Amino acid sequence: MTDFYKIVDNGYIxxxxxxxxxxxxxxxxxxxxxxxxxxxxxxxxPSGYAYLLQDDPLExxxxxxxxxxxxxxxxxxxxxxxxxxxxx
Amino acid sequence: MELGGSLNRKTNLSGSILRTSGGGGGGDIxxxxxxxxxxxxxxxxxxxAYKKAIVSxxxxxxxxxxVSQNGTYTATSGHAYxxxxxxxxxxxxxxxxxxxxxxGALAAQTAHATVTQNGTVDxxxxxxxxxxxxxxxxxxxxxxxxxxxTTEDVSSYxxxxxxxxxxxxxxxxxxLTSGNYxxxxxxxxxxxxxxxxxxxxxxxVVASEALSGVAQAYAWxxxxxxxxxxxxKSLFPHFDLVRSKQANGNDVTPGTTIGLTxxxxxxxxxxxxxxxxxxxxxxxxxxxxWYVWGVSA
Numbered sequence: 258m259t260d261f262y263k264i265v266d267n268g269y270i271x272x273x274x275x276x277x278x279x280x281x282x283x284x285x286x287x288x289x290x291x292x293x294x295x296x297x298x299x300x301x302x303p304s305g306y307a308y309l310l311q312d313d314p315l316e317x318x319x320x321x322x323x324x325x326x327x328x329x330x331x332x333x334x335x336x337x338x339x340x341x342x343x344x345x
Numbered sequence: 346m347e348l349g350g351s352l353n354r355k356t357n358l359s360g361s362i363l364r365t366s367g368g369g370g371g372g373d374i375x376x377x378x379x380x381x382x383x384x385x386x387x388x389x390x391x392x393x394a395y396k397k398a399i400v401s402x403x404x405x406x407x408x409x410x411x412v413s414q415n416g417t418y419t420a421t422s423g424h425a426y427x428x429x430x431x432x433x434x435x436x437x438x439x440x441x442x443x444x445x446x447x448x449g450a451l452a453a454q455t456a457h458a459t460v461t462q463n464g465t466v467d468x469x470x471x472x473x474x475x476x477x478x479x480x481x482x483x484x485x486x487x488x489x490x491x492x493x494x495t496t497e498d499v500s501s502y503x504x505x506x507x508x509x510x511x512x513x514x515x516x517x518x519x520x521l522t523s524g525n526y527x528x529x530x531x532x533x534x535x536x537x538x539x540x541x542x543x544x545x546x547x548x549x550v551v552a553s554e555a556l557s558g559v560a561q562a563y564a565w566x567x568x569x570x571x572x573x574x575x576x577x578k579s580l581f582p583h584f585d586l587v588r589s590k591q592a593n594g595n596d597v598t599p600g601t602t603i604g605l606t607x608x609x610x611x612x613x614x615x616x617x618x619x620x621x622x623x624x625x626x627x628x629x630x631x632x633x634x635w636y637v638w639g640v641s642a
Binding site for chain 1: 524526527531532540
């Protein structure tokens with residue numbers, strides 16, 4: 258048997274899926290199908306903005322993103338960490 | 346009639362016999378009666394003759410001798426046997442020794458049916474017994490799903506090969522649960538919630554990037570695959586602990602393939618932490634399939 262769920266944070270849907278843990282919000286299959294359909298039509302946000310999926314009513318909401326902080330490490334150093342190599 | 350002249354004759358005188366003339370010498374001979382009571386030779390005593398002999402040798406009684414066993418039989422004094430009835434039981438040829446005799450006669454014996462199993466068989470009336478106890482041969486495969494007692498009959502096998510699917514844990518190593526997770530928005534940290542029973546040992550996640558237009562799937566193994574039994578590891582030929590591979594077998598550096606520079610994997614009670622974002626690249630919305638393997642309850 259498949260269970261359906263969604264994760265909601267501050268009124269926006271963070272994620273949804275099947276067979277989730279007890280800490281998620283269970284939804285009916287119809288609502289899950291609606292989430293899948295809505296997600297497949299996610300619009301492309303302009304730079305500096307993102308679309309968030311609002312829970313109620315279910316719709317995409319364009320929000321402005323905060324400026325990205327400077328990275329602590331660059332990609333090459335991160336790769337070294339992942340591979341267990343000495344970092345420079 | 347009296348004849349004249351001298352007669353050379355015996356004259357029976359009362360109580361004596363006169364010695365005949367012409368023989369020289371002479372004297373009286375006493376006439377006795379000889380009683381003979383047994384067979385033998387009797388010599389008259391000197392000066393005795395016998396005018397009669399009374400023979401009273403006992404006549405043996407004629408009996409019937411019944412002989413019922415082998416041996417030497419001496420007739421009882423005064424007895425003779427007119428016939429002998431011999432009723433000695435049968436005697437048997439040397440080749441029959443040890444055979445079964447029933448009521449004085451050899452019992453008919455036949456071969457006993459083939460004996461095919463252990464036990465006690467009455468072979469009294471059998472002259473032979475064919476024993477054909479099956480010999481254990483071959484190896485019987487026994488699969489045990491968990492600790493316990495098997496009731497498999499292996500009596501006809503020379504050996505048994507037991508395959509224990511899971512050592513320890515009391516259950517079978519299996520796919521405990523699986524599911525999908527869709528990240529609905531870009532995030533700094535993404536966790537995939539899952540619920541399962543039993544004892545999860547490790548999990549892996551397959552992420553698709555269909556939304557970005559790259560139809561690829563990547564897998565991350567969350568847990569120490571190297572510690573799994575070989576037969577279990579064979580289920581995941583493309584994965585090991587740190588380094589992951591794509592489904593096509595190519596090496597994949599976790600994180601970089603989906604634009605991450607820091608990646609943390611772990612199997613927790615309720616969540617699979619798939620990735621932790623770098624400050625530069627947030628985790629893009631994506632769809633994941635996750636699988637949790639472990640020991641069933």
